[in-house]
Amino acid sequence: MSSGRTHLKWTDEQIDIRTCKSNRIIVEANAGAAKTTTAALTIAGLVERGANPKKILALSFTEPGVKAFETAFARVGLGREIVRQLPVGTVEDFSAARLERLEGSKVQRTKRPEEVRTAVTDAIAHAREWAEARFPGEFSLHGTGHLAVEGLLEEFGQIKGTLAIQRAGEYFSLTPQTASDLGFSFTALVIFKEYEHQRTNFLGGDGEQARFRYRGDATYDLARLLISDDPPFSWENHPLWVGAEAVIFDEMHDCNWAIFTVLRKLLEVNEGCVFLGVGDRDQVIHAGDGADSYFMKDGFDVEIGRPKRLPLTLTHRFGESLAQPLGRFASKAYTASKDRRSAVEVKIANTAEEILHVVEEATRSRRGLDEDSGLQDVAVLLRHPGSAVELEHFLILKNLPYETVGFKSFLERPEVLFIRLLLTAAVDLQAKFSTEMLLAAKRATWQFIGGTLPGTGGAGETSQVVDSATEENFRSFVLHGLLRDAGHSVSERILQAMALASNNIVADLPKVVAALEINELARRVFVRSSDVEEIESSVSGLLNVAKRYTSTSSLLEALLQYDYAARAKSQKESRIVLSNIESSKGLEFDHVIVPGVNKGSFDGNRPDERSLFYVAASRARNLLTLTHATGRASEFLAGFLR
Incomplete structure (x- = not known):
């Protein structure tokens, strides 16, 4: 440990996590409860107890999560010489590295839809021909499919993340009925089949070498090999044997079947390895690459073994006025740091123009606090991005700069x-x-x-x-x-x-x-x-x-x-953020506005709907504004109206 250790005051919950001797720990954290800092603190504790930093894997779901780890290491006082030794990265990067060792060469990795657009549209053409020959009239996509590419890639992410086809069994045969049974459209699955044939030949049976890998493909490809009846490796040269002494997994709420398959096998192969998973089960949004709350709940017990579950309830992001109703909404303990002040307001807004007034008040408040106050600290989080058209129009008329995140203007x-x-x-x-x-x-x-x-x-x-x-x-x-x-x-x-x-x-x-x-x-x-x-x-x-x-x-x-x-408009100009809720995960803003929390459009008992509202409401640091139409307040607002 560096002599530059910070002098932060750790909570009893954080100390319990840091000193826990169990080999399997899941930290059930609240939003803004310093999850990454607590994970970093645990790593510091392992190093103090003699663990080799080179053998402690610090994994996250996203690249911003990796950067958060790096910031947290400094916060908990880990010296640079130790941090340089720690293997830190995303599960996707880890999987790609292990596949490279197995395959003996690097495979091109792509991250932007434009880079794989041709592969998807080629797959659409072949899929249409295959489907029409076998199931006439069932293929719903007309034309080249250029407009459907981004949506299809998201569908592919869910198919891969859930390992839907592999989990269906070796006798799975693709038909309109079996597609429906899996919860995907027949058209999407047929295109996926052709796309994967182009990308890897995995489904065609002609080889194991991928031609390229898009986001999430490395984890999927590795997971597929790990559950194969005839893997291209033996136990002696297993790609996941890395001599790991500990695996620390942040953002565990984003875990899907592909990721979990890699993690499970990683712990099995590296016998005696300590595991700490940190996440917030109420932030599980299933639409995101097939994330599944199963792994934050009973799944870990069933698939790996009963872990020690420890809470992390104290949020540092916002005050009690938000923590209390959010706790009631999520039905779990929620406390807030006493030095945090925040407020919640529920307003009626029937039109986009009335929502604009709320946004204008927020921008005046920000500018009133400080001339340099950033408008990017004001975020409008949308359940239905298509409804942003009028709001965008009014923002343009008012000359209020904005940027859209997660959807097109x-x-x-x-x-x-x-x-x-x-x-x-x-x-x-x-x-x-x-x-x-x-x-x-x-x-x-x-x-x-x-x-x-x-x-x-x-x-x-x-x-x-x-x-x-x-x-x-x-x-x-x-x-x-x-x-x-x-x-x-x-x-x-x-x-x-x-x-x-x-x-x-x-x-x-x-x-x-x-x-x-x-x-x-x-x-x-x-x-x-x-x-x-x-x-x-x-x-x-x-x-x-x-x-x-x-x-x-x-x-x-x-x-x-x-x-x-x-x-x-200048790219450096401070702008109001208009984001879909999914893209706001992991972010926080001084003032969050969630419009249209209405009965019939943003309510109900579906887990995704509740998680989306929870994520949106928990992004606010100082002020959360929720709006609804007259007489149409969502049931989600009940705890916030007290």
Whole structure:
């Protein structure tokens, strides 16, 4: 230990965890209860008792979690010479390293959807051919599937994280019924099968070497090998034998079946290894890569053995006024540091404009505290990002800078760009898109319409023509060529909508959207029902925005100016954060606003809904503002209204 040990006062709970002699410990922590610091404190205790720092694995689920570890080491007084020896990283990085040792070479790792887009769209084409030959009419995705790529990658993450196919057994056969039994769409699973065949040949049986790995793939690939009946290694050269004396796993609430399979085998192979897992069971959101609360509850007992469970109840993030109702909501003990002050307010907000007033008050408060107070310390956390369209519009009008996290700004949403391009063509306006938005608008329009251009060799050549066309050329020639090749019902709906829009009367836009039947078009180009629901919400928001303008052309003019304004803003400028709740995990803000906590849209007993609300409410340091519509307060608010 370094002589520079900090002089923080540790709580009795932290001391109990640090000094616990059990080989299997799970720390059931509350939000903001210094989970990572406590994990680092435990590592310091192990080193003091003689453990070799090189043999203590400090693992986290995310890269920010790894950085939090590094900060925590300094906080608990671990010297640099010791920290340099500690193997610290994500479970994904650890798995990739063990696979490299097994495979004898590095495999390209990718993190951005753009890097695997071609692999996904190629898989879609092959999957459609396979499905139509065996189960005609069951494959729901039309066209190239470009708009569905990001949603499909998230679906793949859940399929892999849950080890759904492997756990279904060796006799699993993919049919619409078996897909439904697993809880996934038939279309997504067929595409997944083809994608994995391209990526690894694992499912094709032609080899074991992956061609590339996307986020989460290393853990999945390693877990798949670990449960294989014929693994490519023996016990003597097992890839998980690292001589580990301890494994410290932070963010355990993000654990899924693939991660747990690696952890379980790691503890089995490294006999006598100490394990400490730290997490908050109420932050388990199953949509995130297949996270499962099973492992924070009975799963560990069943799969590994009964651990010593220790609490970490004292939150340092917020005060008692938030800790008490949050504890009531989660039905668990919750205390707060006495030096923390926080407040909770519940307000009625029936419209986006009323929510804007709440946001404006928050920004005035921040700026009133200090000229340099960052707007990024004000966060609006959204259950349904599609509902952000009107709020974004008002923020632009008020010249309040903002950034979206976890979802696209309404200016970039494909359905908004598609409708904008159709309206621009219908009222015959010129140059209504910035260069960046035009390319996205052309691609979105092609995907919603479908088809290929007459005279081209198929989707590849059509894509080239779409991308290279000027705005005028696309509207005058390419658009009509696509409509000629689209199905009769699709082209008829779009032409009818454009005819209705040609009068330039903004009040007629609801009729235009109704004629498009945008939901039906969306179901053709997206796999997930949640994507279709968000599209319905965003289009509704766009129609409400349109009411503020005198004509369709004036709306389009305004949207063009918004495009340029969004591009012109300084990246260094302090901004309000608009985030979906999932992306706010692990973050905290001075003031958190959670709009739309309404009956029927953000309530119920489903674990994910409750966890999402818990995560959102527990991000606040100083002030939490919850809003609901008149007479529609969610049952989640009951404990916060006292």
